Structure formats: C-alpha cells, structure tokens
Amino acid sequence: MQLRHCEIVTNVDMLKVDLQETFMKYSTIKKWAYIIHDKDDTRPHYHIYLNFGKSSADTKMIAKWFNLGYVDKDGNEQTGEQFISKIKGRGADVLLYLTHENESQKYKHIYDRKEVHANFDFESEIATAKIIGDFEHYSYAQMVAYVDTLPIDEKTAVFTKLRKLWELHCQCLSLKFDRKIDVIFICGKSESGKTYYAKKLCDQLGYDYCITSSSNDPLQDYMGQNALIFDDLRFATFDFVDLLKLLDNDTSTSMKSRYNNKIFNGKLIIITSSIPLKYWYPDVRSSGIEDITQLYRRIGCYVEMTYEYYNVYYEINRYGVPVGEIKTY
Numbered sequence: 001m002q003l004r005h006c007e008i009v010t011n012v013d014m015l016k017v018d019l020q021e022t023f024m025k026y027s028t029i030k031k032w033a034y035i036i037h038d039k040d041d042t043r044p045h046y047h048i049y050l051n052f053g054k055s056s057a058d059t060k061m062i063a064k065w066f067n068l069g070y071v072d073k074d075g076n077e078q079t080g081e082q083f084i085s086k087i088k089g090r091g092a093d094v095l096l097y098l099t100h101e102n103e104s105q106k107y108k109h110i111y112d113r114k115e116v117h118a119n120f121d122f123e124s125e126i127a128t129a130k131i132i133g134d135f136e137h138y139s140y141a142q143m144v145a146y147v148d149t150l151p152i153d154e155k156t157a158v159f160t161k162l163r164k165l166w167e168l169h170c171q172c173l174s175l176k177f178d179r180k181i182d183v184i185f186i187c188g189k190s191e192s193g194k195t196y197y198a199k200k201l202c203d204q205l206g207y208d209y210c211i212t213s214s215s216n217d218p219l220q221d222y223m224g225q226n227a228l229i230f231d232d233l234r235f236a237t238f239d240f241v242d243l244l245k246l247l248d249n250d251t252s253t254s255m256k257s258r259y260n261n262k263i264f265n266g267k268l269i270i271i272t273s274s275i276p277l278k279y280w281y282p283d284v285r286s287s288g289i290e291d292i293t294q295l296y297r298r299i300g301c302y303v304e305m306t307y308e309y310y311n312v313y314y315e316i317n318r319y320g321v322p323v324g325e326i327k328t329y
Contacts, residue, residue: 002056004151007085007094008048008066012036015046016067023119026065028052033118035098039109049094051151059084090154092129095122132158133165135265139208140166140224166224173263181264183247183298186272188305194272195231197305202227207268219264227268234273235280240290247298277302278320293318 023032030053038044050062059081063069068080087094096102099111116122131138131146140162147159173179184201186194195211202209207226212218218237222228230237238246246264277296284290302313302322313322 001059001081001086003052003059003062003084003086004054004056004153005049005051005087005091006057006059006062007087008046008050008062008068008083009085010046010048010066010068010080010083012038012044012046014068014070017065019046019048019117022065028055028057030055031118031120033095033098033116033120033122035111035116037111039111047094047098049091049098051091090129090158091151092125095126095129099126101126132162135166135169135224139226139266141210142208144223170263170265173265179249179265181247181249181266182268182300184268184270184301184303185277185299186270186303186305187276188272188274188303188310189307190274192305192307193310194305195229197303197310198229198231198270198272201270202229202268205268207266209268222264224265226266227270228264228266230269230271232273233271235275240281240284240295244294244298247295249298276320277316277322280320292320296320 019034023029029050031051032049034046034048036044036046048066050057060079062084063080066080068083070078070080072078093102097105098116099113100106100108101110113123113126128146131143133143143162143166144159147155147162150158184198186198188194199209199211205227209227209229210222210225211229211231212221218230218233235243247269277299280295281292285292296316296318299316300314302316304311304313304322311322312327313324315322315324317323
C-alpha cells in the first residue's frame, strides 16, 4: 500500500534499528516525529510519525527500513506491515496523539511535548493544528489559509469539517445579543489616504481584515475576519435599517449576500467615504419617520482626512457633525 504519511506503533523491545540513523538514511522521509509511551497501561511502545512530502512509500518498504519483520509462533515470516497505520484524518491528529492532547485521549497521561523528538518545529505545528474550530482566536479566513497548507489528501476532509463548524458558529452567533464592536467613520477626498489609514489601523490592532467596496453584494468576500473595511461606501448600498442592524452591538444580524447570508462576528467595522456623514440618508432626515441619530450613536470615532493631516473626533452631534475634543495628526 502506497502512503504519503503514516504512523508506526511498535513495542520498544521489538524495535531493532536506530531511529535517527534510519531517518537520515532514507531521503524519502521528509518529516518525522516520535515518542516513547511508557506511562500507559500497556508495555512501553513507540509512536512514530512519518511524512513523505509530495512522494509516497510502500508499506512493505517502510517495514524493511525499520526492520519490523519477525517470525511468528508458527514459524512463519511476517513483514511487520501491521505495525504501520494509514492516517485516516489529519496528520496533525497523529501529532496531537503523540502527547495525548487530542480530545479522545484526554483521560490518558499527558506527555510533555519535550519528550517528542522531531526534525521540524513540533510546538508550532501543534499550535497551528489546533486552530480549526477555534473561532475565539482565529477567523474563518485564517483557518481556510491553514487548510490550504495541508497535504492534498487531507484538504477536502478538513475543509468539509471546517465549513460545518463555521455554519454552526454562525448559527450560534445569530442567537447572541451582547456583541461588542467598534465603528469608525473615515471621511476625506479621493486619494487622501483613507483606505491606507484603515489598513494600517487594523495592522496595529493585530486584526486580519476584509476590504469590500460599494456594490450590490458588499459582504460577498467576508470570511469572518476581525475587521471589515467598507471602502468608499455609498449610503445607497444599504437600506438605513439594515445598516443600523449591522452596526448594532445588541444583535448579530444576518445580512443579505448573493450566495449565503453573512453574519459579522468581528471586532471592528471601518467605513471610508468621500461624502461627510451629515449628508447621508437625506430622505431619512427629512421624513422624520426614522431617527437619523441612531446611526450617529453607533459610530464611536470620526476621522476627517486631508492631504496634509487628519483630525480624530470621538463625538458626533445630532446633525452628523463631529464635535468635541480634536486630535490632529
């Protein structure tokens, strides 16, 4: 059987080769890691992870490399291939198993990561492997980027699992009524640096971000990033009520998108516009049916940009004009 990566499990007293020498001898082995489990309820045994990169290796050949063959009690020669397992899930799951850090082994002895010997950054790979489904610390976009780094034979299964977790996460978000987001409005003429300022701010905060422009589907490219930058947004893009819902801290509202409705679950929304806020939704201001100040109250920071400097305000009056203390940069 040809495999791109595999696991070998064999008792310590049965292994007849020097592992380090064997790893070095066969260039087909690109990545390796192993540990001795000697604190389980079984005989001390090795768990050995092998990864062959873009190549593959036959299990009979692998058994010969590690001298796994033996003569059984009936005098028959065995290749030892039964000690080699095909990895059914992610390679990362095997790495987690080396120290019993995966969920299914949580009641067993947890081995110290320092007991693992590897020719790669084991700590880093374990940390990265744990990001799937961890929406508290990573965005869906970051997880998709991680899936893209996996071997081809792993990608489909992991991505399918991730999509299901993401859909469930969005459903749970729709039930929350206490989210906390910051909203910044940046106003300035064309080429005054509004978008550049927005991106640099996200970088300084350590937020990944999605930039979306004014269109009939502004949330099409949003993939759960921490920040959403509406670049050169026109107020006609959103109905007034829909924009209020999107910026509301008291609800997580599903917004219309062409293929699937999207829920913003990040921490920051930045709106850049060449049109000052006081000119937005003139029909709402004149009709008196809706209270335009609801929009102003949702914006925590107003930035006025020119070609030479920019002013930062933290208060907007009932006419949509930034007021209060000014910070000039």
